[in-house]
Amino acid sequence: MAILDRFYEIKQAGGLALTIRKDGNPSADYCQVALEGKNLSLEKKITGLEFQELGKQISSAVPLSINISGRGVLYKQLDRAAEITSANFSVVLPNADMDDFYVQHFPSGNYSFVAVIRKAEADKWLDLIREQGLFPLMLSLGPFPTDHILPQLNIYNEEIIFGGIKIERSENKHWEKLSFNDSFQAIYAIKVENEVLDQQLIVAYGTAFQLLFAGKLDQVKTNVPDLELAFSRLISHRKFKAKGMIVLAIFFVLLLANFMWLSSLNAENTRLAAEVSTSARTSTDLQALTDQIRQKESLLIALGWDSGINKSGLIDQAMALMPAELTLKQIDINPVNATAGHGFGGLKFQDRKMLIRGESAQVIPVNEWVARLKSKKWVKGVELESYNFSNELNTGVFTITLSY
Numbered sequence: 001m002a003i004l005d006r007f008y009e010i011k012q013a014g015g016l017a018l019t020i021r022k023d024g025n026p027s028a029d030y031c032q033v034a035l036e037g038k039n040l041s042l043e044k045k046i047t048g049l050e051f052q053e054l055g056k057q058i059s060s061a062v063p064l065s066i067n068i069s070g071r072g073v074l075y076k077q078l079d080r081a082a083e084i085t086s087a088n089f090s091v092v093l094p095n096a097d098m099d100d101f102y103v104q105h106f107p108s109g110n111y112s113f114v115a116v117i118r119k120a121e122a123d124k125w126l127d128l129i130r131e132q133g134l135f136p137l138m139l140s141l142g143p144f145p146t147d148h149i150l151p152q153l154n155i156y157n158e159e160i161i162f163g164g165i166k167i168e169r170s171e172n173k174h175w176e177k178l179s180f181n182d183s184f185q186a187i188y189a190i191k192v193e194n195e196v197l198d199q200q201l202i203v204a205y206g207t208a209f210q211l212l213f214a215g216k217l218d219q220v221k222t223n224v225p226d227l228e229l230a231f232s233r234l235i236s237h238r239k240f241k242a243k244g245m246i247v248l249a250i251f252f253v254l255l256l257a258n259f260m261w262l263s264s265l266n267a268e269n270t271r272l273a274a275e276v277s278t279s280a281r282t283s284t285d286l287q288a289l290t291d292q293i294r295q296k297e298s299l300l301i302a303l304g305w306d307s308g309i310n311k312s313g314l315i316d317q318a319m320a321l322m323p324a325e326l327t328l329k330q331i332d333i334n335p336v337n338a339t340a341g342h343g344f345g346g347l348k349f350q351d352r353k354m355l356i357r358g359e360s361a362q363v364i365p366v367n368e369w370v371a372r373l374k375s376k377k378w379v380k381g382v383e384l385e386s387y388n389f390s391n392e393l394n395t396g397v398f399t400i401t402l403s404y
Helices: 003-008 051-057 119-130 144-148 199-212 225-264 269-303 311-320 364-374
Strands: 012-020 026-036 039-049 064-070 073-079 101-108 111-118 136-141 159-162 165-169 175-180 327-333 353-360 381-390 395-403
Touching: 012 119, 012 199, 026 051, 026 199, 039 051, 039 199, 064 073, 064 119, 064 199, 073 175, 101 119, 101 136, 101 144, 111 119, 111 136, 111 175, 119 136, 136 144, 136 199, 136 225, 144 199, 311 327, 311 353, 364 381, 364 395
Parallel strands: 012 064, 064 136
Antiparallel strands: 012 026, 026 039, 073 111, 101 111, 159 165, 165 175, 327 353, 353 395, 381 395
């Protein structure tokens, strides 16, 4: 990203998910996110928000993205198409004029998922939101914006269920089927990293997330001219302010540099000449030593050196203590640190740790194995992170963390 972009990129965004019920009244859920450096945080989470209270609960200063689902929104799954135009819109809605609708196209794998809403219906809700002092910048339909945030959730299989929605995906994480039913409810707490997120807020979070990273993601949205214009004006305003700040900063730096340069002229030239000669030699030696240290550090990192610990030997000792009732599924050495924040600067790992996953019909053998592992002198700590019964596997699934 260019330096200028960092000044006018959106730092906060709100996602408002409206579900239009059968009686024509909306239910609203709101999620507000913020980006500080490379850390993403959930600043505000509100479920079951009264529509008439939007202006009181949501700050007009925060860029707002709207998502509409429920009554009035129609969905169509087609074989993958490059785009949806007037020429092929009849496949979506026969005998309908595309100009009467806001159309959203979400291609995924072999399919295209198309969501449409009548412009008159969508404009009605947008106008009611504006009347409360809020200024929407984006409109999306249905749960499709969640595709951007699904990798952040603690959901690891192809079928995703939350808040009356079921998404069936292929092994490549491409959407294959979308279903709606009030019985589709998550059976466990859904988390973003280590923060619990109510399942009713997932669509709102995905809606806010794609506005926060507008320009960096393939946004799943409709093309509403008024909203596109408002978004462009916001970015233009931020660019203008950012350029003004940069110009002022440049003048300040130039003045400071000029002051320092003039001040340096008052120093004694003879003394400086002698010091420059000594400093040049010292800098050369120091730079050479610094380069050698960096090369050796890079080599150690590339080799994955960990004080010469025989990890395979430790694994063998641990496995020798495992009760016969347990089935080992996975061992991760130095696993990814899931609590290292929401940064986007790369993965962080937990040094000198093992993450052990397996299956057991009962928790007692698992606890017995934990007790046995604690008897080893090289084990600094061992903890049963979780034990849950899996209906799909018809057995218990456990996770053990071991420090060495």
